[in-house]
Amino acid sequence: MTAAAAPPAAPAPTPGDPAADRPRRTAAARVRRALARPGTGALAGAIAVYVLFWAVAPPFRQLDSLATVLYQSSTLGIMAVAVALLMIGGEFDLSAGVAVITSALTASMVAFQFTLNVWSGVLAALVLSLAVGAFNGFLLVRTRLPSFLVTLATFLMLQGLNIALTKAVTGNVATDSIRDMAGFDQAEAVFSSSIGIGGTQLRVTVLWWLGFAALASWVLLRTRYGSWVFAVGGDAASARAAGVPVTFVRITLFMTVGLAAWFVGMHHLFAFNTVQSGGGVGNELLYIAAAVIGGCLLTGGYGSIAGPVVGAFLFGMASQGIVYADWEPDWFSFFLGAMLLLAVLLNLWIRRQATRR
Amino acid sequence: MTTDPTPDATPDAALVELRGAGVSYGPVRALHGVDLRVLPGRVSCVLGDNGAGKSTLIKVVSGLHRHTEGELRIDGRPVRLASPRQAMDLGIATVHQDLATLPLMPVWRNFFLARELTRGRGPFQRLDIPRMKRVADEELRAMGIALDDLDQPVGSLSGGQRQSVAIARAVHFGARVLVLDEPTAALGVKQSGVVLRHVAAARERGLGVVLVTHNPHHAHLVGDHFTVLRLGTVELSADRDAVTLPELTEHMAGGADLDALRHELGTPAHQNRSTER
Numbered sequence: 001m002t003a004a005a006a007p008p009a010a011p012a013p014t015p016g017d018p019a020a021d022r023p024r025r026t027a028a029a030r031v032r033r034a035l036a037r038p039g040t041g042a043l044a045g046a047i048a049v050y051v052l053f054w055a056v057a058p059p060f061r062q063l064d065s066l067a068t069v070l071y072q073s074s075t076l077g078i079m080a081v082a083v084a085l086l087m088i089g090g091e092f093d094l095s096a097g098v099a100v101i102t103s104a105l106t107a108s109m110v111a112f113q114f115t116l117n118v119w120s121g122v123l124a125a126l127v128l129s130l131a132v133g134a135f136n137g138f139l140l141v142r143t144r145l146p147s148f149l150v151t152l153a154t155f156l157m158l159q160g161l162n163i164a165l166t167k168a169v170t171g172n173v174a175t176d177s178i179r180d181m182a183g184f185d186q187a188e189a190v191f192s193s194s195i196g197i198g199g200t201q202l203r204v205t206v207l208w209w210l211g212f213a214a215l216a217s218w219v220l221l222r223t224r225y226g227s228w229v230f231a232v233g234g235d236a237a238s239a240r241a242a243g244v245p246v247t248f249v250r251i252t253l254f255m256t257v258g259l260a261a262w263f264v265g266m267h268h269l270f271a272f273n274t275v276q277s278g279g280g281v282g283n284e285l286l287y288i289a290a291a292v293i294g295g296c297l298l299t300g301g302y303g304s305i306a307g308p309v310v311g312a313f314l315f316g317m318a319s320q321g322i323v324y325a326d327w328e329p330d331w332f333s334f335f336l337g338a339m340l341l342l343a344v345l346l347n348l349w350i351r352r353q354a355t356r357r
Numbered sequence: 358m359t360t361d362p363t364p365d366a367t368p369d370a371a372l373v374e375l376r377g378a379g380v381s382y383g384p385v386r387a388l389h390g391v392d393l394r395v396l397p398g399r400v401s402c403v404l405g406d407n408g409a410g411k412s413t414l415i416k417v418v419s420g421l422h423r424h425t426e427g428e429l430r431i432d433g434r435p436v437r438l439a440s441p442r443q444a445m446d447l448g449i450a451t452v453h454q455d456l457a458t459l460p461l462m463p464v465w466r467n468f469f470l471a472r473e474l475t476r477g478r479g480p481f482q483r484l485d486i487p488r489m490k491r492v493a494d495e496e497l498r499a500m501g502i503a504l505d506d507l508d509q510p511v512g513s514l515s516g517g518q519r520q521s522v523a524i525a526r527a528v529h530f531g532a533r534v535l536v537l538d539e540p541t542a543a544l545g546v547k548q549s550g551v552v553l554r555h556v557a558a559a560r561e562r563g564l565g566v567v568l569v570t571h572n573p574h575h576a577h578l579v580g581d582h583f584t585v586l587r588l589g590t591v592e593l594s595a596d597r598d599a600v601t602l603p604e605l606t607e608h609m610a611g612g613a614d615l616d617a618l619r620h621e622l623g624t625p626a627h628q629n630r631s632t633e634r
Contacts, residue, residue, distance in 0.1 A: 222483045224473040227466050234459040241421065241453050243442040243471035301461045 038295025039307030041347035045293065045339065046314045053321035060324040067200045073316030074209035075264055077309055079283070080290035081209070081216045082260035084308040087291050088220070089253045090233035090300025091147040093136065095154035096257050097283035102158050103129045103265025104275040105166055108175040118183040126262050132158070133258025137251030159281060166277035177273040184270070191263070192270040205267050209309075212260070217305035229253065234301030289336070290315055293343040314339060371396055372534050372565040373418060373449065377427035379589075380413050387413040388589045390427065394582075395534055395565040400556060402576035403569045404609050405586035411569045414586070415538050418567065419451035420444035442471075450527030451536040454543075457523035460512030464504060467511045468493040468526050496525045500555060517548030524555045528564070535559050536567045541575050553579050573605045585609060 034040075053060040079096060086093055093099075103125045111121030132154065139150045163173065170176060178184060194201040220226035231239035232249045240246045269275055292298060293314060294307025318339060322332050373395040380388040388410040395401050405411045416422035417429060420438035428435045431447050438444050444451070458467045465486070474485040474492070490507045497504060500521050504514075511519055520540050527535050537556065541549040556579045559566050570576050576583060583600055585593040585608045593600070593608045600608075607615070 218483075222486075224475060224482075224484065227462075227470060227473055227484070230462055230466065231459055231470055234461045238453075238455075238457070238459055239470070241419070241441050241451065243440075243445055301459065 037307075038302065038304040038347075039310055040295070041343050042294045042307050042310040042314060044346065045343045046310050046317070049314055049317050049321065049339070053317060053325060057321060057325035060321055063198065063200045065320065065324060067202050067206075069313070069316045069320045070206045071203040071316075072319055073313045074203065074205040075267060076283075076286060076290060076315055077209045077312030078205065078212055078264050079257075079260050079287045080294070080308040080312045081213050081305055082257045083284075083287040084291040084294060084296050084303055084305060085216055085220065085229060086253045086257050087288070087296045087298070088233050088300060088303040089229045089249060090236065091140065091250065091253065092151060092288065093254065093257045094148065094151040094284050095132070095136065095158055096151075096261055096287055097285075098155055098158045098162060098280040099129065099132055099258065099261035100265045100268060100283065101162055101275060101277065101280035102132065103262045104269040105162055105175060105277060107266060108178055108269055108275050109166070109169050111181060112176050112178055113169060115181075118178055118181050118187050121178075122187060122266055125265060126259075129258040129262035129265070130255050131258070132261075133255035134251055136257075137254035140254070141247045141250055155284065159278075162277045162280075173277050175275045175277070178269070179273045187266070188270040190270075191266040208263070209312075212263075213305050213309045220305055225249070225252075230301060232300075286315065286336075289340050293340060293347075295347050311343070314343075371430070372432065373567075374430040374433075375414075375417070375424075375427065376430065378414075378417060378424045378429060379426035380417060380422060381425045386589055388417070388424075388586075391584075391586070391589075391591055392594065393567075393584055395567055397533070397565050398560055398563045399581040400560050400566040400568055400579050401582045401584065402580035403567060403584050403586060404571060404573060404576055404605070405592075406571060406609065408588075409586040410589040411571075411586055412538070413589075415451065415453075415536055415567075415569055418444070418449060418534075418536055419453075420449075445530070445532075448531060448533035449536060450530060450532030450534070452520065452523040452527055452538065452540060454539040458511045458519050461510050463508045464497075464511055464514070464522060465490045465493045465507040467522060468496070468529075470526075472530055492529070496529045497522065500525050500558075501551070515548065516544050517551045520544070520548075520552050521555060524552070524559070528559060528562070532564060534565045534567065536569070538569050539571070540568070541570060541572060549575060571609070573602060573609045577602045577605055 059065055079100070083093060083096055106128050107118070107121035107125035109121075110116065110124040111118045114120070136147070136151055136154055139145070139154075140147050143150065166175060167173060189204075191204070193204045195204060195207070196202075220229060228239065228244045228249045231242065231244050232246050236246050290311035291303070291308045292311075294304065294309065294311035296303030296308060315336065318335055319332060322329060322335060371394040373393075375391050375393040377390050377392065378388065379386065379390055391410070391414060393401065393403070393414070403411055403414060413422065417424045417438075420441040420443055423437050423439075429437065431449070436447070438447075441451070459470070462470070469489050474489050475482045476485045477483050493507055494504070502518055502521050502525075511522060514522065524535070524537070524540070535556075537552075540552045540556075544552065553575060556566055556568060560579070560581075568576060568580065577597075581597050583593065583595055583597070583605060584591060585605070593605075
């Protein structure tokens, strides 16, 4: 029972016998349990990539570069946090990428067309984003179709709506600039300002990202809701039999993704003033990739928030590092794909090592 | 066909009672006219072959399905259970064969799933993890399972231990009725013994136990009353002193049907008697 230097052999108790039903927790087992944490593979990968770019790209070493990398990571990372929660709960959301643009378009057009304070648009976008999430969740629960299909449908519908409605309303594929509208500066301060820290400019989204991640991690690990998320993702039927409100958990998880999409959409809007209606396509897969690199199981029931945070940071480093290293940017996607594959294989290997008995 | 478990039992003593209960899935009648009484401190065994209606019966009692005919009475009051949660609130805890625990979740989270202990209020309400681990550890030790690491996933435990965790959880949360669905089906002889000991212990604590199994040997070890289901109806309902193990096995195996089959195949009776299946 004590962590004495016993052989690393995992417990193989003679089942049924109380005295033998007592697994020994050795030091080696402890280390293995630590290695089996969902984010270990991502962390190892992040360190390797950081060292790589530090070595080959001198500009990468500057503090400004780190701020840029963090900014890149944050917009992806905020979504990855919500998507990771959803994946731990056992579902996908393929509509998450275009939902960001839907949110930005809504806020922009509502404010511009009705000449309202931009905060009215922000609020309208919030309501719509939560509604899209609730719609996804509701469809999933009612039809019992896989979330892959349900959100694929939502993805296509939103993509079409984004472009068609924007064209119908503005006569253009992009929205009009809301730069000079009432409340813009305020909203920009919240969603897209920069803060001078240590001689460099840090985008506020980085702080929001880390804040959201800390909150999500606390909810996941320290609240009843978090336990339910693990349970629903692990086995929804078992969770329901135990008394977990499965429907509630599923719908609120999709709404959480909606909330994150709203926030990132607002950042997008107040960072660029206008929104291209065709954007966002493909990003949903990056969110999922960041979560998977971070150790979340595709099948649900297992994962963390810290892992996807590191996963998003890996993506940020790769996308900026390639620029700083002066490589062909065409290699970016290949690099990301290779990284994903390596991270997944590493996670798999670590988990096999750790759960070997 | 009617149940009369003990002569001295008043009709109101049953914790859970089925009266002519049945379930139909569309045109398919999965269960029909079933009577069952669950009394405190008694083990009611429900036996039957595959497809006999055992699972359906459990689903009715545990709130996963609603009965479509007859009555389900809890403490003498007719009810229709809307959810497993409601069944639990009424003191009926079910340990499902394959829904008992979540393999990827730590032992303590499994133990308290949907019944988590918390501290703090409102948005600051959070899990009281040290207390949950302590209580889970005490309850498991009381059942003879000492785990040093309650953070280990339930999936790393043996089958018997997993069943024990599920039973300990049910007992801890004030179950008055413990429904066990095939608790020994996937277990070896020794682990089955552990689980059957838990069943006996639960009976000693005054719980009403419903033990569903297709193993008449296990049933006869701990059962006080036996109900054999066949094709959705009650084939036999008898107290322990009214039925012997070979008789029970015979009914399990199909009774009259088996005799007909034996006759058809021309097999001497003694070769098939009292063997399982």
